[in-house]
Amino acid sequence: MAFYKRSRVARDAPPLRRVLPLVLVVLASVLFVVFMLKNRAVAGPSSFPFPNLENPAAILADPSFKLKLPKQTLLSVSLDQRNRLPPRNTDLFPTLAKDHTKIVLYVHNRPQYLRAVVRSLAGVEGIGETLLIVSHDGYFPEMDGIVRGIRFCQVKQIFAPYSPHLFPDSFPGVSLGDCHDKDDPAAKKCNGTADQYGNHRSPRIVSLKHHWWWMMNTVWDGMEETRGFDDHILFIEEDHYIYPNAYRNLQLLIGVKPTKCPECYATNLAPSDVKFKGEATDMLIAEKIGNMGYAFNRTIWRKIHAKAKEFCSFDEYNWDITMWATVYPSFGAPVYTLRGPRTSAAHFGKCGLHQGQGKSGACIDNGEASFQLDQIDKILNIKPDWQVHIIKKQSGYQAGFKGWGGWGDRRDRELCLNFAYMYHVLADFLSSTLHLAPLAEGSITLQIIPRMEFIGTAMQIVPLEFSGLHLQLFN
Numbered sequence: 001m002a003f004y005k006r007s008r009v010a011r012d013a014p015p016l017r018r019v020l021p022l023v024l025v026v027l028a029s030v031l032f033v034v035f036m037l038k039n040r041a042v043a044g045p046s047s048f049p050f051p052n053l054e055n056p057a058a059i060l061a062d063p064s065f066k067l068k069l070p071k072q073t074l075l076s077v078s079l080d081q082r083n084r085l086p087p088r089n090t091d092l093f094p095t096l097a098k099d100h101t102k103i104v105l106y107v108h109n110r111p112q113y114l115r116a117v118v119r120s121l122a123g124v125e126g127i128g129e130t131l132l133i134v135s136h137d138g139y140f141p142e143m144d145g146i147v148r149g150i151r152f153c154q155v156k157q158i159f160a161p162y163s164p165h166l167f168p169d170s171f172p173g174v175s176l177g178d179c180h181d182k183d184d185p186a187a188k189k190c191n192g193t194a195d196q197y198g199n200h201r202s203p204r205i206v207s208l209k210h211h212w213w214w215m216m217n218t219v220w221d222g223m224e225e226t227r228g229f230d231d232h233i234l235f236i237e238e239d240h241y242i243y244p245n246a247y248r249n250l251q252l253l254i255g256v257k258p259t260k261c262p263e264c265y266a267t268n269l270a271p272s273d274v275k276f277k278g279e280a281t282d283m284l285i286a287e288k289i290g291n292m293g294y295a296f297n298r299t300i301w302r303k304i305h306a307k308a309k310e311f312c313s314f315d316e317y318n319w320d321i322t323m324w325a326t327v328y329p330s331f332g333a334p335v336y337t338l339r340g341p342r343t344s345a346a347h348f349g350k351c352g353l354h355q356g357q358g359k360s361g362a363c364i365d366n367g368e369a370s371f372q373l374d375q376i377d378k379i380l381n382i383k384p385d386w387q388v389h390i391i392k393k394q395s396g397y398q399a400g401f402k403g404w405g406g407w408g409d410r411r412d413r414e415l416c417l418n419f420a421y422m423y424h425v426l427a428d429f430l431s432s433t434l435h436l437a438p439l440a441e442g443s444i445t446l447q448i449i450p451r452m453e454f455i456g457t458a459m460q461i462v463p464l465e466f467s468g469l470h471l472q473l474f475n
Helices: 002-012 016-039 074-082 111-122 141-148 203-221 246-260 298-305 308-313 319-331 410-421
Strands: 102-107 131-136 154-159 233-237 240-242 264-268 284-288 294-296 336-339 345-347 388-390 444-455 458-473
Touching (some): 074 154, 102 203, 111 240, 131 203, 203 298, 203 319, 203 410, 246 264, 246 284, 246 336, 264 298, 298 319, 308 319
Parallel strands (some): 102 131, 102 233, 131 154, 264 336
Antiparallel strands (some): 233 294, 240 345, 264 294, 284 336, 444 458
């Protein structure tokens, strides 16, 4: 039967001479496209439908930008593959709530802290309705094991494949011939660009900003689970203890923000001053965006993403200070967030990320997180009819601060920009296929699809190689 079907297709197909001219036209078109891509001979943004970067919702996409990501290690490649695995626990939580807010927990290597955060998340009202995405800076088996043990919601793990922790003897880790401390590159004949204070890069330090930026770009623009998701995403860290009412409070804040505070860019679970527990009054608070328990939507992400060059070139190794000192001020107006009068998250621990683990002089902390929670901290404690009090005076880091340094090396800045572009360079063009309208005679459809492959997390076209010429003939 199979032989009979194949024979009939061959017998009924239009003669080759009718197909050949069309094939030649298509091949000529493909060769021209390949030549353009190979030589990056793109006239400018008008050649392809790239959006205007002045538009807050625009995607930063420079058609002339050449991706240059580090050569991956075996572990990096392996983790990159894990990033494509589907969420776990779908057997326990088969569907997500229609109005859910996704949660991203970004972690480094403080297992004693992560255990405390996971315990707190397990007690959050509504946690089973959403997806928890855990973003790892490098790979540490104990951290991986803690996350794999979560059973209270859907969980998706992603690993930064270009974390300095995964590159023991090459950039973005420590490379042979790198300058250290205040080395003079000319005298030492070493590689590196010092920061504004004369200090050379420390992979352990720069990993903080790299991870945050890679995570943001991946969560918003590089994951199947967030494709088409335009609503708010909540971001928390491994030393943020989350109160039982946090998710319900967040949902209410997101719901009232468009009418109560249309100028607010985000919502926060806690005050910008992490030591402050809140005003405990019957009003909503609009203030400077904090770095603990913050949530914003895709429109705001587009505004941030359009400032990639400012973010990546500012000599400051902390992502949050970079945002406060250069990105937010570039928006041209105060950047407010909306929060409740009582905190729904708390910072704990005494070990900073830059202090490291398992090294001489490392910070030692058992990670105990003990908070006195009142009953009001366990239930929804915000009302939608409350008025909004705006704190206009924004203290802390602002425009004009020149940065603490640590981010002067040209290679770090270039890698940072690569993270911003990796999901967008010619993405619209590459994701499309070449379709030709059927001919009137014989109704022939031709489709040529260039072979595309993933290099790290970036989709690249492979010049002069194709998955094949797919010729479909129909009567």
